[in-house]
Amino acid sequence: MRTVGCIGCGNMGGAILGGLAGALGGKGYVFCGHTRTPERMAPLLEKGVTAVSGALPLAQEADVVVLAVKPWQIAAIVEEILPALGREKLLISIAAGISIKRLKEFSRNLCPVVRCMPNTPALVGKGVFAVCLEDEALRRENKDEALALFSALGLCLSLPEERFTAFSALVGAGPAYVFEMMRGLAQAGVTLGFSHQEARTLVGALFSGSAALAGERPEHLAQLRDAVCSPGGLTIAGVNVLDRAGLAGLLVDAVLAANARGLEMEE
Template sequence: MHSRTVLSIGCIGCGNMGGAILAGFAERASHTLYGYDLDRERMRPLIAKGVRAVADMISLVRGATMVIIALKPHLVEQVLREIKPHLKSETLLLSVAAGVSLDSLKQAVDGACPVVRVMPNTPALVGAGMYALCLDDPALKMEQKKTVMELFGSIGTAVELPDEKFNAFTAVFGAGPAYVFYMMQSLTQAAVTLGFTKTEAARLVNVLFAGSAKLAQGTEADHAALQDMVCSPGGVTICGINYMDRRGMRGCIVDAVLAAYMRGLDLEKIV
């Protein structure tokens, strides 16, 4: 399997995440794409992008060389049990289900084919997602690892991570968009307090975040140096930063992520 080869990719569950991934592949590459979802309406926008709707998941598994499971975590084990007899050793199985470890996936397919655990985040919906990929299954060939990294790299940012780092990745970057939107909402609220309309404030806050991210991505300077650039001695910004420091904002953000991390560990025991 090679990235320049046309792949045959099937996705079981074409909701938010499965739909975003298939839509990304449809826009950026010429692979043959299949989708299966219990909710037929979910398939409509994907069919318009060239994804073929499959009537049942067994046909999808038989036809695809790469099968992506994008179902709610509690459904994964049951579905894997159903498709297992139809998996071929050359099939590559990927799961984006949060909290379902590589070991659970491997156990469920019982060596029928290699498995890859993937953790995306919601900017995937606009082709700007992050994908943590666990390529620890010894059954994976080098070429398959390369193909998967390139494939997800073509629709966002792909990072290879060992399974034991997935909870940390989820707590920071999987949950991350919610933290960012929380900060965006708070700044919008502050702008409204100072007399901007909510629409105007929200639009400008979007520009602020996009611009700041672009600035950070385009420089070697770290975040602290970029913050210092705005904090002139005796100026306005340093007073705002001092207030946040006095209130322990940084510690609060670190603790929020740790709380999410602990919850992730608990959920992993349940799934």
């Protein structure tokens, strides 16, 4: 039996721990968590997660230690758990902007480390995760385990660390772009007389249905779009407006701006 422990069970740590307990609990894994405000553990306890009353005892108990506190707290937490770290532990950080190099410095090179970047749909079990498996101290079984854990929560891909900013600009920030598109379409729905709730529900189903269709079909996205546009019909009239406004170019510019800002922040 392997133990996965999470330090910091807030939005993201709680979602990851709860998701893992739901997907892998009793399948060779047990889960524990430690967080500053004990009440936040309540929904996790219902999923079979055990509460541990300190970061160090958690790190002593767990084989895999997930760090899910705010980035500026990572150094202090790793300092606190140093006595528990060793070659047999696997340390995984989801803190934005904290590099493998810094994680290795904080942990005095005592254990293998993985850097992971989730996005917010992880909160509902549909996240996209990038993991960086470049630490030379990682053994094959560490890499397999990190990939297996996050794959149980959504889509997980292994990326070189130099691609993390691009991933953050596209996928980490991505829900904001999607929500903005959803907001505009819901507003159009209200303009056409649907209630706010109806518009939101319809647009939500529109996005999840379209994403599912695009995921199943091999055609290029432009072909899927054209399949909706009957000649002389209503859809092409709407699509023409989007083309004139340059929606695709705007989206490219948005992601490039986020990427540029991310690179600036790393300096």
